[in-house]
Amino acid sequence: MTKKIITIVFIVVFSMMLWVFVSLSGEYFYSMRLPITFSGIPQDYAVSNYSEKEVLISLKGQGWQLAQITFGSQPEFVVNVRGNPGEHKIAIRNALDQNRWLSASVQINEFSPEEIQYRIEAVDSKKVPIIPDIEFKFRDGFGLVSDVRVEPDSIVVRGPKSVVKEITEIITVKRSYTNLDNTVVENISLATLNNLQVDEELVKINFDVQKIVDKEFQDVLVEVKNIPPSKNLTLFPDRINVILRGGINLLGKLDKDEIRASVTFNQALKDTLGYLIPHVTIPDFTTFIDTKPNRLEYIIHQQ
Incomplete structure (x- = not known):
């Protein structure tokens, strides 16, 4: 058989x-x-x-x-x-x-x-920045809390002089991310450019993704700016609580001294409502939500 x-x-x-x-x-x-x-x-x-x-x-x-x-x-x-x-x-x-x-x-x-x-x-050469071509979609409740970092952030391109002259940047290949909920570190290729040579074909990108939460920072001093020499402006209260939204780890490490709140003397001169609303400057990758209180009473008086 x-x-x-x-x-x-x-x-x-x-x-x-x-x-x-x-x-x-x-x-x-x-x-x-x-x-x-x-x-x-x-x-x-x-x-x-x-x-x-x-x-x-x-x-x-x-x-x-x-x-x-x-x-x-x-x-x-x-x-x-x-x-x-x-x-x-x-x-x-x-x-x-x-x-x-x-x-x-x-x-x-x-x-x-x-x-x-x-x-x-x-042939000519010059150094140009590398620009990541990236799209993000995050898992519900998560968001970006850093710049997209590229290593190296620039590269030397070589090629015909007329071509090199027109190059202002090198772009990576397009990369799309979905359902992100954590930090990303990845090597990606540079987009192909006709007639040009580069020292590296891969670059490393990394960016931070964290759970997004709200946090209240208490007793942030409100600075009064541009006070004339003979005048003074007293606020009631002179400190506020600031509520920010951002990454859970980012806000956990953030100090209240990194938040700036201020009003100007000119605001008080032009006021017709009897209160001032402070201007708040916040760190990158945070979102301003509210202040407590959000209106400040004041008195203008001579020194």
Whole structure:
């Protein structure tokens, strides 16, 4: 019984191999879209403003020959640049011999475009900031309590002088986060920029996410500003409680001296209601909710 099964399996495998061999012995047409790469670039120079990024080539040949070209490889169309700095163009037909992966036994039926225009120019470099491209969605009751920090925060870009001149920043690939409820530390890639090289392809981002709560800070002194030399302004009361909303750990470490409350003498001069509302300055990543009291009585008097 076992020998019979082995015989059947052998026959099936042999039949499949024979079918593949016969099939690939026929002639086929195959079209390839190939990225263009430039070789032979003079030292300290780069290629820019090339008219095409890809070449479309239609091939004709036996299946085996086409399979050797396409299977397990990612061929590129190589263009060997020649000439001095400036504008140039080359016919695709003249660049075919530079691509040795094209077998002589494979027929090239057609290609597009017929020519490529490009510029050779000096290389330049400069340092630019890295900008994270991030979207946030938080779990209910949680929120962002820090800047999005990027390490490194800037990077040196190199490339054709005309291209480098226009670059003001490098952006990361877009990253979306959902249901956030904790600190995030992650490596993300920089967005691809044509004709430019960078020292690093990955950067580290990190930002803090905490549960959002309210906290009351008591006895915050209200400062009176811009008092004339001969005048004085007395507040009742001169201290207030300030209610802030923010991350639970952030508010837990926050000191009341980091909160500023103030009124100006000019407010009192222009007042028609009999009370002043203090202006409150709060730390980053906190939200002002209320003060107790939110109205202050006052007296203006001579010194």
